[in-house]
Amino acid sequence: MLQTFKDIIDILSAPTVSFTLLTIAFPFVFPPTDWFEKIHRKFGICRLWTKPGFYGGMIAITFFFVVGYFDPNFNITLTKADNFPIILMIYSMFIAIWWSMYQAYQNDDRLENGLKPMEYNDPDDKVLVWPDLVYIEFIALILFMVFLIVWSILVAAPLEEPANPAATPNPSKAPWYFLGLQEMLVYFDPWIAGIIFPIFIIIGMMAIPYMDINKKGDGYYSFKERRIGMFIFMYGWVVLWLFLIVIGTFFRGPNWNFFGPFEYWDAHKVVPLNNVNLSEYIWVKMLGTGMPTNILLREIIGFIVLIGYMGILPIILAKSWLKNYFQEIGPVRYTFLMLFGLSMLSLPIKMYMRWLFNLKYIIAIPEWFFNI
Amino acid sequence: MTEDIKTTPPASVSPAEKDDNALGRRGFFRWMTVGWIAFSVATGGFFTVIVRFLFPNVLFEPPQTFKAGFPNDYASNFVDTRYKKKFNVWMVRDEESIFALSTVCTHLGCTPNWLGTENKFKCPCHGSGFRMTGINFEGPAPRPLERYKISVATDGQILVDKTKSFKWEKGEWENAESFLKV
Numbered sequence: 001m002l003q004t005f006k007d008i009i010d011i012l013s014a015p016t017v018s019f020t021l022l023t024i025a026f027p028f029v030f031p032p033t034d035w036f037e038k039i040h041r042k043f044g045i046c047r048l049w050t051k052p053g054f055y056g057g058m059i060a061i062t063f064f065f066v067v068g069y070f071d072p073n074f075n076i077t078l079t080k081a082d083n084f085p086i087i088l089m090i091y092s093m094f095i096a097i098w099w100s101m102y103q104a105y106q107n108d109d110r111l112e113n114g115l116k117p118m119e120y121n122d123p124d125d126k127v128l129v130w131p132d133l134v135y136i137e138f139i140a141l142i143l144f145m146v147f148l149i150v151w152s153i154l155v156a157a158p159l160e161e162p163a164n165p166a167a168t169p170n171p172s173k174a175p176w177y178f179l180g181l182q183e184m185l186v187y188f189d190p191w192i193a194g195i196i197f198p199i200f201i202i203i204g205m206m207a208i209p210y211m212d213i214n215k216k217g218d219g220y221y222s223f224k225e226r227r228i229g230m231f232i233f234m235y236g237w238v239v240l241w242l243f244l245i246v247i248g249t250f251f252r253g254p255n256w257n258f259f260g261p262f263e264y265w266d267a268h269k270v271v272p273l274n275n276v277n278l279s280e281y282i283w284v285k286m287l288g289t290g291m292p293t294n295i296l297l298r299e300i301i302g303f304i305v306l307i308g309y310m311g312i313l314p315i316i317l318a319k320s321w322l323k324n325y326f327q328e329i330g331p332v333r334y335t336f337l338m339l340f341g342l343s344m345l346s347l348p349i350k351m352y353m354r355w356l357f358n359l360k361y362i363i364a365i366p367e368w369f370f371n372i
Numbered sequence: 373m374t375e376d377i378k379t380t381p382p383a384s385v386s387p388a389e390k391d392d393n394a395l396g397r398r399g400f401f402r403w404m405t406v407g408w409i410a411f412s413v414a415t416g417g418f419f420t421v422i423v424r425f426l427f428p429n430v431l432f433e434p435p436q437t438f439k440a441g442f443p444n445d446y447a448s449n450f451v452d453t454r455y456k457k458k459f460n461v462w463m464v465r466d467e468e469s470i471f472a473l474s475t476v477c478t479h480l481g482c483t484p485n486w487l488g489t490e491n492k493f494k495c496p497c498h499g500s501g502f503r504m505t506g507i508n509f510e511g512p513a514p515r516p517l518e519r520y521k522i523s524v525a526t527d528g529q530i531l532v533d534k535t536k537s538f539k540w541e542k543g544e545w546e547n548a549e550s551f552l553k554v
C-alpha cells in the first residue's frame with residue numbers, strides 16, 4: 001500500500017509529468033478567466049483558501065515528509081542540513097500564499113456584498129510608522145535573529161573539503177535559493193539562464209506596478225481585481241521558481257539525473273539522451289544536406305523562429321486576441337509586458353522542446369558563444 | 373474617507389523647544405571633522421577587507437606543461453584519468469590517436485566525471501555528457517571539450533602543453549599538434 005503510494009509519487013514527480021500536471025492544474029487554482037473560475041468554484045477548489053483548506057494542505061505536506069522520513073532513500077535527502085531550508089520554504093510558502101489568498105477571497109466577498117475590505121480603517125484612526133510599525137519590525141527582527149542563532153547552534157554547518165577545481169561533487173548543487181537558476185541552466189546557455197533571465201526577473205518585478213495600473217485593489221488583498229496578473233505572477237513564482245528549487249533539492253541526483261523522491265540515488269543510472277540543435281534538425285535530418293559553412297545561413301531558421309516569437313507574435317496578438325488590452329495599456333507598457341512575459345514563457349517552452357524533441361539550442365553558434 | 377485629519381496625532385513630536393546649549397559654529401566644524409575622519413577610516417577599512425576578499429586563499433596553479441608517460445603505455449579506447457587531479461587533463465587514446473582533453477565542462481566550467489561503463493564524460497552540475505572524443509551530445513553544453521597541444525619530447529615521453537588549446541567548433545582538431553598519431 002505504502003509502496004504503491006511511493007511508486008506513484010516517484011512516477012508523478014518526474015519533471016515531465018509533474019510539470020505538466022502543475023501547469024494544467026494551475027489556472028484552476030488561480031483562475032485567470034471566468035471559465036476557469038466557474039470550474040474552480042464548481043469543483044470546490046476555492047475551498048483551498050478557507051480554513052479547512054489550510055489544515056488539509058498542512059496535513060498533506062506533513063504526511064509527505066513523514067512518509068519520506070521513514071523511507072531509507074528519501075530520508076538521506078530530507079535530513080541533509082542543506083535541505084532544511086527547503087522544508088521550511090515549502091511550509092512557509094504554503095502558509096503565506098494561503099494567508100493572502102484567504103484574505104483576498106474574504107475581501108472579494110465583502111466587496112460583493114457592498115462592504116468595505118477588511119483592511120479598511122477609519123481615516124481618523126491612523127497608525128504611525130514610528131513607533132507602531134517600526135516596533136513590530138524590530139520585534140520580528142529579534143525573533144528571527146534568535147531563531148537563526150538557535151538553528152546555527154543546533155545544526156552543524158554542512159562544510160565540505162577545501163575547494164578543488166579538479167573534484168566537483170556529484171551531484172553538484174548550488175545554494176538552495178539558486179537551484180531554480182541551476183535548473184534553468186539545464187535548458188539554456190549560461191549567458192541566458194545565468195545573466196539575462198535573472199536581470200529580467202528583477203527588472204520585471206520592479207516593473208509590475210507600472211504595468212498593472214488597475215487602481216482598484218490597492219491597499220488591500222483582492223484576487224478578483226487582478227486575476228490575470230496574479231495568475232501570471234503565481235505561475236512564475238510557484239512553478240517556475242519554487243517548484244524548480246524543490247526539483248533541484250529533492251529530485252536531482254548523481255550526474256544531475258532525475259530521481260523520484262523515494263528512488264535510490266544510483267550513480268550509474270543511464271538516461272539515454274541525445275540532444276540535437278535546431279539547425280541540425282533542419283539541415284541534416286530534414287533536408288539531408290550537410291551543415292552550411294556560413295554560420296548565419298546555418299542558423300537562419302533559429303533566427304527566424306526567435307524574431308517570430310519575440311518580434312512578430314506580439315504584433316499579431318496586439319492586432320487580434322489582445323486588441324482591447326493593447327488599446328487599454330498603450331504600446332510602451334504592452335512592449336515591456338510582452339518582453340518579460342514571452343521571456344518567462346520561453347522557459348517552459350524550451351523545457352518541453354527538450355523533453356519532446358531533445359532539442360538543444362534554437363540558435364547554436366558556439367563560435368561566438370551565442371546559443372539560445 | 374475624504375475628510376482630512378485635523379488634529380495632530382498623539383504620538384507625533386511636540387514643537388521643538390528652544391535648545392539652550394546649542395552647538396556653536398566652531399564646535400559644529402570640529403565635530404564634523406571628527407565624524408568625517410571616522411567615517412572615511414571605517415569605509416576605507418571596509419573596502420580594504422572587501423578587496424582582500426577578492427583574492428583567493430588557496431591558489432590552484434598547476435604547471436602548464438607536463439609529461440604523461442610513453443605513447444605505448446596507453447591501451448586503445450582508453451581514458452586515463454590519472455592526470456585529472458593534478459593537471460586537469462584526461463589523456464585519451466582512441467583507435468588511431470592520443471589526445472589530451474581539458475576537464476573543464478564547456479557549459480559553466482564544472483569538472484565532469486568519466487563513466488567507464490557508459491563510455492562518456494558526465495558533468496555533475498547540469499548533466500552535460502561528452503563522448504570519449506570530447507564531443508558533446510547531451511545536456512546543455514554548447515560545444516565539445518577542448519584539446520591541448522600534445523607532442524613527443526626528446527626522451528620519447530608525451531608532452532602536454534596546456535597553454536595552447538584546440539577547439540572543435542573552429543575546426544582546430546585537424547591541427548597536427550592537437551593529437552598524436554599512433
Ligand code: FES
Pocket residue numbers: 185477478479480481482495496497498499500511512513
Ligand atoms: S557546467 Fe557542466 S553541465 Fe553545466
